[in-house]
Amino acid sequence: MYPFHSRRVEQPTSFDNILTPRGGLIEDIKHDDPLKFSHGLTGVDQEGNYLWVHVLLGCFALLCLGTLILRFFKIGAAHVRHMSSMNGPAQQAYWMHNHNTWWPWLKRHVFYAPFHHKRHNRTFQLSTAIDNGTLPGRFHTIILVVYCMSNVAYCLALPWDRSESASVVAALRGRSGTLAALNLIPTVLFALRNNPLIPLLRVSYDDFNLMHRWAARIVIVESVVHTLAWFFNTKSGGGLQAVADCLRTEPSYAWGMVGTVVFVFILFQAWAPIRHAFYETFLNIHRLVVLLGLIGVYVHIDTHMLPQLSWMQIIFTLWGMEWFFRVVRVVYYNMKFGKMSRITVEAMPGEAVRVTLDLVRPWRPRPGCHVHMYIPKLALWSSHPFSVAWSPTDTPSTPSQLGLPTSEKDIIPLCAPPSSTQISLICRARTGLTRKMYDLAATSPSQTFTTWGGIEGPYGGHHSLDSYGTVLLFAGGVGITHQVMYIQHLVSGFHLRKTATQKILLVWTVPDSECLEWVRPWMDSILRMPERRQCLRVMLFITRPKRSRLESASETVQMLPGRCDTQTILDKEIRERVGAMCVTVCGSGAFADDVRAAVRRRVEVGAVDFIEEAFTY
Numbered sequence: 001m002y003p004f005h006s007r008r009v010e011q012p013t014s015f016d017n018i019l020t021p022r023g024g025l026i027e028d029i030k031h032d033d034p035l036k037f038s039h040g041l042t043g044v045d046q047e048g049n050y051l052w053v054h055v056l057l058g059c060f061a062l063l064c065l066g067t068l069i070l071r072f073f074k075i076g077a078a079h080v081r082h083m084s085s086m087n088g089p090a091q092q093a094y095w096m097h098n099h100n101t102w103w104p105w106l107k108r109h110v111f112y113a114p115f116h117h118k119r120h121n122r123t124f125q126l127s128t129a130i131d132n133g134t135l136p137g138r139f140h141t142i143i144l145v146v147y148c149m150s151n152v153a154y155c156l157a158l159p160w161d162r163s164e165s166a167s168v169v170a171a172l173r174g175r176s177g178t179l180a181a182l183n184l185i186p187t188v189l190f191a192l193r194n195n196p197l198i199p200l201l202r203v204s205y206d207d208f209n210l211m212h213r214w215a216a217r218i219v220i221v222e223s224v225v226h227t228l229a230w231f232f233n234t235k236s237g238g239g240l241q242a243v244a245d246c247l248r249t250e251p252s253y254a255w256g257m258v259g260t261v262v263f264v265f266i267l268f269q270a271w272a273p274i275r276h277a278f279y280e281t282f283l284n285i286h287r288l289v290v291l292l293g294l295i296g297v298y299v300h301i302d303t304h305m306l307p308q309l310s311w312m313q314i315i316f317t318l319w320g321m322e323w324f325f326r327v328v329r330v331v332y333y334n335m336k337f338g339k340m341s342r343i344t345v346e347a348m349p350g351e352a353v354r355v356t357l358d359l360v361r362p363w364r365p366r367p368g369c370h371v372h373m374y375i376p377k378l379a380l381w382s383s384h385p386f387s388v389a390w391s392p393t394d395t396p397s398t399p400s401q402l403g404l405p406t407s408e409k410d411i412i413p414l415c416a417p418p419s420s421t422q423i424s425l426i427c428r429a430r431t432g433l434t435r436k437m438y439d440l441a442a443t444s445p446s447q448t449f450t451t452w453g454g455i456e457g458p459y460g461g462h463h464s465l466d467s468y469g470t471v472l473l474f475a476g477g478v479g480i481t482h483q484v485m486y487i488q489h490l491v492s493g494f495h496l497r498k499t500a501t502q503k504i505l506l507v508w509t510v511p512d513s514e515c516l517e518w519v520r521p522w523m524d525s526i527l528r529m530p531e532r533r534q535c536l537r538v539m540l541f542i543t544r545p546k547r548s549r550l551e552s553a554s555e556t557v558q559m560l561p562g563r564c565d566t567q568t569i570l571d572k573e574i575r576e577r578v579g580a581m582c583v584t585v586c587g588s589g590a591f592a593d594d595v596r597a598a599v600r601r602r603v604e605v606g607a608v609d610f611i612e613e614a615f616t617y
Contacts, residue, residue: 035237043170052154082467085500092579104604113138118597121589133272173229180222181308187215252303259296334454336360347441349514351429362419365391367485369461375453389481390424428478466499469579476587567598586613
């Protein structure tokens, strides 16, 4: 039986009622005519199809299970480390060191390693206007190679001993079509923002988006092979006229051809230079043509009453649920009794804007999360992802402010996570929506404008840094937005003795000192937090300073000219670390690759973990 079985068509034993494209009965076709292998399940290796479908599903299940076990192991180890390290630095000596050799080796050579040398998120620029994308990491490359090669092997595992070549081609038609339909499920699932595997496995949307693109390419290739196999046998049996008659008189073949043509169009339309150069236009067109392609495949399968129909129903169910949850999120947080969320956009130095969203309902922010923002005034239905830079809460930050609860109603708010009705973002002007926001704000009175809009989220933010004794946060330019809430959370946790973190270092690289205005009010708030000086240091690197000499605010807040030497900074912090160490980075691809390379050289020296945040859509 096929998994997800709904309807199964047995291989026909007689051909009395199956019409040929030329209107006659297939019994009139000679037994050695290839045309009989162009229709239905004649010549299709159903048993082999069943076998390789189950093998492919088993491989997906094993990969998910292995990832889940690894995540549980890391979560459990982090929890034990957190609980045992909260009494102070003296309790963290054990966690400073690696206690085996194989795990650091895997981190250096597999999990943290780029495909080759050090280039990973630095894009391949064919010119200033043509961006050819990035290279996958070594671990991702291993998965993708195995995935692609296994599909090739499954397609070639055919009954080659058959006497008629047309029968072998028919088996290839069935195999490639079956695998294409099956691979459509992960292709669609991995593209969803509300993919349930993201919170379950704690794998980033970026990683799933990479898998989505390669699964789509496999579907396209298998769809083309499926169509060519049908074309070969049909043309061999009746010439091009038979092919034309099939497409003209049989809706199943016509819609199947629509699906194949649309998929081939998507292959070129989603090419990295086109996707990155016109992302908003690409995304809107992409959704429409994907829907048309899926409808074509659905009609093709449904008309022939093939067992893969249940797979298509799963695909449309997943896509429908995705849009349902997205609409629910947007409506819940942004609409209430006729009121809409308000968005204030303020032009900032360095061609950036500070965006403040006042929501109609409170939400619960978490460090490292991001949202998709809608501004219909500038982009009718498009949404864009941005890291949440700040979200003020009313929860007291010191024990003295908490007081003693006098009733059960007082206890509940103290136990619940803090909530907020305001979100702040920093957006650097590039093209599309961000450029429109900056240009409109820069030309508005007081360089600020207000409109209505909304957010969708929060997404991401699955990484907790609470169990690390030392945290080193690198930010490049607007990448500071990903780090600010982590800093606020860790400093507050240090003061309240809720985290293991004893040392926090922020390294922020910006073109000029005017860019510091982007986060000045939030950083001022952090710098005034209790016991901040005992745990937090800040190093600001100005790459194009307007003055020859920069003055540092204090010993804990330094302003330095030039670019930061990531390896030197990292080596110093490793020598002086407390407990386990985590290094995070958010910035340009080249900057992130430098930090990754520096960490890889030292993961075998001590217990050092690496986390990168990148929107590589």
